[in-house]
Amino acid sequence: MKFFASVAKDRSVWRYPASNEKRFKRWFIQYNKGIVGKLMKHTEFKKLKFIYTKTSIGREIKKEHNKNKKDKHTLDKFFKDVKKLVKIELLDDDFNVVELNNWHINPSEISIRVIGECPLKDVARLKSTKAEDIPSDTELITDIRKQRVYKPNSWWRGEFSEGSVSVAKLYYIKLTSGELIAYKIGVTSAKSTICKISEEINSNIKVEILKEWEFSSGEDALVKRHEVAKEFKRFVHPKGELFLKKAGKTEIFYCDVLGYDFTAMGLTC
DSSP states (O other): OOEEEEEOTTOOEEEEEGGGHHHHHHHHHHHHHTHHHHHTTOOSOEEHHHHHHHSHHHHHHHHHHHHHOSSOOOHHHHHHHHHHHSEEEEEOTTSOEEOTTOTTOOGGGOEEEEEESOOSTTOEEESOOOGGGSOTTEEEOOOBGGGTBOOTTOGGGSOOBOSSSOSEEEEEEEEEETTEEEEEEEEEOSSOHHHHHHTTBOTTOEEEEEEEEEESOHHHHHHHHHHHHHHTGGGBOTTGGGTBSSSOGGGEESSBTTSOOTTOTTTBO
């Protein structure tokens, strides 16, 4: 089985199977937001309804859902969210253990406690962050240079800066057109990235700058842009012409390849 490893914002290293990559990425977004950590505080049995209505994490999950979804959040949906975020045990009102896959569970009648950080199969937090200690069948996809856990092309996780004088910027942006979303990597020598992008994109496209890196050499910036385009060519947006007026369609992606859009539920590659 092929595995990947990602380094979280708290510098913990997580190993997950390639076959479960999409589900892990959705979970990983919530882990980096701190949602999983807040749920981990509930290690004693409490009524699910109490956690949903009376705790800050219950209100936070509800608020996040109502902000991004059209349907209203409910206790049933909260139960489904919690099951996707952490490992839990259940008790009914008579203090009997309830199987998690029981189809007759009434969320208003159960108590839960959290027993693990990630409910996904074959996902594990690695004890070491040293590259030589990572299992050999694991491909690292995130760079935290202070921990020396990286592969050569994953430079974009650092605060990358070349020299004291900036002559070029590598930018990573989010493009939104109605319900369509895309992500673009590019290079500019202009002082304002937004001014540069406005010349390239079609009308009525919303632009959000997610990350910028400064370089003292335009050639170096172009090399880094090429690395990203090559690394993630399988994620190239099939309808890039909907966003761009001209060249650069090989550098526009249908999902968040670099992991800087923390609001993109379900869109992380």
